[in-house]
Amino acid sequence: MRHIPAMPDPVIRVEKLVKRYGSTVAVDGIGFTVESGVTAALLGGNGAGKTTTLSILLGLLLPSSGTVHVFGEDVLRHRYRVLPRINFSSPYVDLPHRLTVRQNLSIYARLYGIQGRTERIALLARDLQIEPLLDRPSGKLSSGQKTRVALAKALLNEPELLLLDEPTASLDPDTGDWVRGYLEDYRERTGATILLASHNMAEVERLCSEVMMMREGKIVDRGSPGELIDRYGRTNLEEVFLHIARGARTLEPVS
Amino acid sequence: MSNRAVRRFGEAAFSPARVWAMLLRYLYILRSSWPRTIELLYWPTLQMLIWGFMSQFLRTNSSYVAQAFGVLLGAVMLWDLLFRSQLGLSMSFLEEMWARNLGQLFVTPLRPYEWVISLLAMSVIRVTIGVVPAALLAIPLYHYSVFDMGLPLIAFLVVLMAMGWALGLAICGGILRHGMGAEGLAWTVIFAIAPLSCIYYPVTILPSWLQPFAWALPSTYVFEGMRAVMFEGSFRTDYLVTALALDLVYLALGTTIFFIAFRDARRRGALLQMGE
Numbered sequence: 001m002r003h004i005p006a007m008p009d010p011v012i013r014v015e016k017l018v019k020r021y022g023s024t025v026a027v028d029g030i031g032f033t034v035e036s037g038v039t040a041a042l043l044g045g046n047g048a049g050k051t052t053t054l055s056i057l058l059g060l061l062l063p064s065s066g067t068v069h070v071f072g073e074d075v076l077r078h079r080y081r082v083l084p085r086i087n088f089s090s091p092y093v094d095l096p097h098r099l100t101v102r103q104n105l106s107i108y109a110r111l112y113g114i115q116g117r118t119e120r121i122a123l124l125a126r127d128l129q130i131e132p133l134l135d136r137p138s139g140k141l142s143s144g145q146k147t148r149v150a151l152a153k154a155l156l157n158e159p160e161l162l163l164l165d166e167p168t169a170s171l172d173p174d175t176g177d178w179v180r181g182y183l184e185d186y187r188e189r190t191g192a193t194i195l196l197a198s199h200n201m202a203e204v205e206r207l208c209s210e211v212m213m214m215r216e217g218k219i220v221d222r223g224s225p226g227e228l229i230d231r232y233g234r235t236n237l238e239e240v241f242l243h244i245a246r247g248a249r250t251l252e253p254v255s
Numbered sequence: 256m257s258n259r260a261v262r263r264f265g266e267a268a269f270s271p272a273r274v275w276a277m278l279l280r281y282l283y284i285l286r287s288s289w290p291r292t293i294e295l296l297y298w299p300t301l302q303m304l305i306w307g308f309m310s311q312f313l314r315t316n317s318s319y320v321a322q323a324f325g326v327l328l329g330a331v332m333l334w335d336l337l338f339r340s341q342l343g344l345s346m347s348f349l350e351e352m353w354a355r356n357l358g359q360l361f362v363t364p365l366r367p368y369e370w371v372i373s374l375l376a377m378s379v380i381r382v383t384i385g386v387v388p389a390a391l392l393a394i395p396l397y398h399y400s401v402f403d404m405g406l407p408l409i410a411f412l413v414v415l416m417a418m419g420w421a422l423g424l425a426i427c428g429g430i431l432r433h434g435m436g437a438e439g440l441a442w443t444v445i446f447a448i449a450p451l452s453c454i455y456y457p458v459t460i461l462p463s464w465l466q467p468f469a470w471a472l473p474s475t476y477v478f479e480g481m482r483a484v485m486f487e488g489s490f491r492t493d494y495l496v497t498a499l500a501l502d503l504v505y506l507a508l509g510t511t512i513f514f515i516a517f518r519d520a521r522r523r524g525a526l527l528q529m530g531e
Contacts, residue, residue, distance in 0.1 A: 058362045059521075060361060060521065060527055061522075061527070080268070093356075093359050096284070107276050110276030110279070111276045111277075112363060113273070
């Protein structure tokens with residue numbers, strides 16, 4: 001009898017996910033999977049439901065209904081089996097300002113139970129070029145420096161799944177490009193899966209092999225950046241985004 | 256992933272290392288701002304000075320104080336212990352709110368109950384920093400040592416710390432539920448129970464209809480118990496047992512309020528948004 005190898009479970013499996021705040025529907029019955037080693041993006045305008053979806057994946061937010069599995073574990077029931085294997089970074093969630101970068105990283109390394117945390121912090125500081133910042137208060141860093149420090153915090157536990165909310169927001173083009181390069185390198189080196197929420201089209205085109213376009217809490221289309229561009233007959237992802245965000249199209253691709 | 260370079264141990268249901276990490280965080284914060292450390296010492300010392308001189312004056316003018324010099328000083332120190340216990344817990348909690356840090360903390364393997372344990376431990380540290388120097392200063396200044404109460408002092412300390420924690424947890428739950436608009440609760444709630452705790456006067460001074468409310472507070476038993484020790488030289492075990500039983504009830508209530516509020520914050524998405 002021929003042995004058919006079983007398909008590995010996707011790293012993320014979301015089914016019929018709904019989040020309501022009173023009468024407002026932030027996430028409206030979405031479902032998607034992200035396979036291991038892939039960089040995927042949730043793309044959409046403000047209020048599309050990207051950050052809400054990421055927050056539910058992290059267990060910070062309880063959904064109204066639906067299921068979320070990460071590494072095959074039900075996040076709603078067993079989030080503590082999942083959390084040691086994932087990490088998160090967002091420019092909208094700062095590290096405590098009065099602690100130095102080293103103190104902040106050291107505390108998070110302890111929270112993740114990392115063995116050899118001094119060496120790990122030193123390695124990340126070298127990789128992310130934050131060695132001169134280690135003994136400065138986190139609140140006194142520039143946006144670019146804060147982003148690199150936040151990335152160091154997000155990589156402390158060498159996450160198998162990295163969730164990023166607008167990873168290069170408010171960065172100058174040079175720093176943004178550097179961060180994207182680092183993320184690409186990290187994924188290639190470790191085989192990690194990355195899911196990012198963004199409205200930076202160039203970033204998504206460069207980093208992601210899968211894109212889920214969100215509007216008003218729904219996933220209105222999905223595919224690789226190239227597929228989406230071809231499907232809509234556009235020249236780049238930004239044009240596709242504008243097309244979808246302005247509501248000219250919902251579920252049917254343009255001819 | 257087979258080629259992992261980092262060894263991590265985040266799966267344990269309870270980790271003293273994670274509690275220590277949080278405690279370390281609050282100690283770093285305390286160390287990073289000397290005005291905050293001074294503030295811890297300032298109020299207990301100031302209170303002790305005011306009531307110390309008041310007691311010295313009253314010793315020659317009041318038979319109540321003359322019978323047991325130190326009754327006011329002991330009371331003020333124990334009251335401060337209760338206040339600092341509640342405030343110490345609430346302040347560490349508020350540090351996270353001001354830093355908008357809950358979203359970062361609760362994507363780590365940190366359990367909410369580990370966080371609570373670190374808040375309790377920090378409350379003990381803040382009380383120690385605040386109250387012990389004031390108590391020591393009273394010895395050369397007024398020849399009064401609160402430590403002369405002996406073992407009953409330990410019982411009073413346990414009752415008041417536990418009551419402070421119960422109040423602190425309920426207040427933190429209120430802030431989690433209602434946001435930073437409820438921040439003022441951390442400083443005000445305790446003073447609402449001060450008149451009923453009968454810190455400086457016996458319960459019998461209160462109107463009879465108010466006395467049952469006073470007896471519903473563990474702190475009332477402590478201050479009545481302290482006066483029994485100082486005036487009569489007797490330790491009221493019945494007071495201690497009742498106060499501890501009440502503490503258990505209030506701790507259960509405070510913990511329940513906190514964890515319900517925490518779960519509600521997760522439902523509302525407030526863990527990511529909460530802050531100044």
